[in-house]
Amino acid sequence: MSAVPAVRVALLGAGTVGAAVARRLTDRADLLEQRVGAPLELTGIAVRDVSRPRDLAGVPQGLLTDDPESLVDQADVVVEVMGGIQPARGLIERALAAGADVVTANKQLLAQHGVELQDLADRAGRSLEYEAAVVAAVPVMRTVNQALAGDKILSISGIVNGSTNYILDMVARLGVPFQEAVQQAGDLGYLEADPAEDLDGLDAAAKIVLLARVAWGEDVGLEDVQREGITGLTDADFENARGTGQVIKLIASAWCSGPPSARRVEVAVRPTPVAADHPFGLTREGTNMVIIEAESAGSLRLSGAGAGGDETASAVLGDVVNVARSRVAARD
Numbered sequence: 265m266s267a268v269p270a271v272r273v274a275l276l277g278a279g280t281v282g283a284a285v286a287r288r289l290t291d292r293a294d295l296l297e298q299r300v301g302a303p304l305e306l307t308g309i310a311v312r313d314v315s316r317p318r319d320l321a322g323v324p325q326g327l328l329t330d331d332p333e334s335l336v337d338q339a340d341v342v343v344e345v346m347g348g349i350q351p352a353r354g355l356i357e358r359a360l361a362a363g364a365d366v367v368t369a370n371k372q373l374l375a376q377h378g379v380e381l382q383d384l385a386d387r388a389g390r391s392l393e394y395e396a397a398v399v400a401a402v403p404v405m406r407t408v409n410q411a412l413a414g415d416k417i418l419s420i421s422g423i424v425n426g427s428t429n430y431i432l433d434m435v436a437r438l439g440v441p442f443q444e445a446v447q448q449a450g451d452l453g454y455l456e457a458d459p460a461e462d463l464d465g466l467d468a469a470a471k472i473v474l475l476a477r478v479a480w481g482e483d484v485g486l487e488d489v490q491r492e493g494i495t496g497l498t499d500a501d502f503e504n505a506r507g508t509g510q511v512i513k514l515i516a517s518a519w520c521s522g523p524p525s526a527r528r529v530e531v532a533v534r535p536t537p538v539a540a541d542h543p544f545g546l547t548r549e550g551t552n553m554v555i556i557e558a559e560s561a562g563s564l565r566l567s568g569a570g571a572g573g574d575e576t577a578s579a580v581l582g583d584v585v586n587v588a589r590s591r592v593a594a595r596d
């Protein structure tokens with residue numbers, strides 16, 4: 265047993281991401297304690313149905329609860345991986361007001377209410393971290409927010425939705441008819457419960473909004489996104505692209521326009537033909553890739569898994585370790 269008091273971690277959700285976070289908090293306990301300088305104590309896991317069987321090998325079953333409020337009230341760090349707007353929003357507000365730091369993977373909540381939540385966190389002097397909300401395991405948020413904090417970001421563009429990239433890749437590389445590829449992605453469980461999230465570009469829009477806010481400090485919202493999904497594409501569009509050595513990708517992008525005195529941040533998500541040998545053209549299946557252009561750093565490319573339980577848990581735990589470290593450093 266460590267003599268150092270633990271940092272209490274409350275987990276909201278034990279689905280694809282939450283279960284992976286719980287397992288890693290348990291099986292990496294020693295490593296995480298070493299990194300934080302104190303043990304991370306998983307105090308409970310809020311779910312809707314405590315009796316549902318779930319993949320929580322090594323995690324004590326007694327940690328499951330259907331009372332998220334009580335859990336939040338006794339936590340130092342709250343990890344929100346339940347998704348949706350409510351009750352997630354209310355629980356995050358409650359956590360920040362009670363002095364906890366918050367880590368979330370909830371891109372839609374952040375895209376819609378992130379400005380208010382960040383404001384609340386700032387006023388409470390607490391952290392609101394969300395690396396996992398944008399391209400899961402790939403540290404894009406941290407690159408824009410921290411690594412490039414001393415640089416001037418010119419543009420960000422990327423393939424940030426794995427499901428649509430899988431569909432477009434099947435069509436371009438294997439010649440699968442478009443509608444069949446959509447069906448296949450659904451059958452494989454690659455599409456969100458509401459497929460419009462992926463196919464209409466809503467998921468990609470949320471991610472590019474979060475990146476644009478951090479890159480330029482502007483209050484960009486979902487309503488600002490010039491958005492076109494992939495549902496309007498036809499086999500003829502793919503044929504035309506193929507004929508010119510191109511492939512169609514769903515590209516999310518953000519850039520600044522206008523003179524410095526009237527600068528505007530523009531955000532867009534749209535199917536875009538790119539050269540088959542461009543880094544985006546070579547991005548296969550569910551892989552994501554983001555290219556950041558910065559004045560001094562030049563062109564940076566980050567790619568990897570943009571979804572998956574363990575992959576997303578990697579980003580969540582990175583944030584947990586960072587906020588827990590700060591709490592331990594702030595102790596007397």
Ligand SMILES: NC(=O)c1ccc[n+]([C@@H]2O[C@H](COP(=O)([O-])OP(=O)(O)OC[C@H]3O[C@@H](n4cnc5c(N)ncnc54)[C@H](OP(=O)(O)O)[C@@H]3O)[C@@H](O)[C@H]2O)c1
Pocket residue numbers: 276277278279280281282310311312313314316330332344345346347348350351369370371372396397400570571572573576
């Ligand atoms: N899956 C990914 O690859 C991925 C990648 C990046 C970001 N994300 C984000 O991570 C979050 C979680 O995604 P997921 O795929 O893990 O979702 P999920 O599999 O649907 O899991 C959601 C979990 O939250 C619990 N939950 C939902 N509503 C609740 C409520 N009202 N009260 C208590 N518990 C509640 C569910 O409980 P039950 O189990 O009892 O139903 C479930 O355990 C989302 O915001 C998603 O956008 C996911």
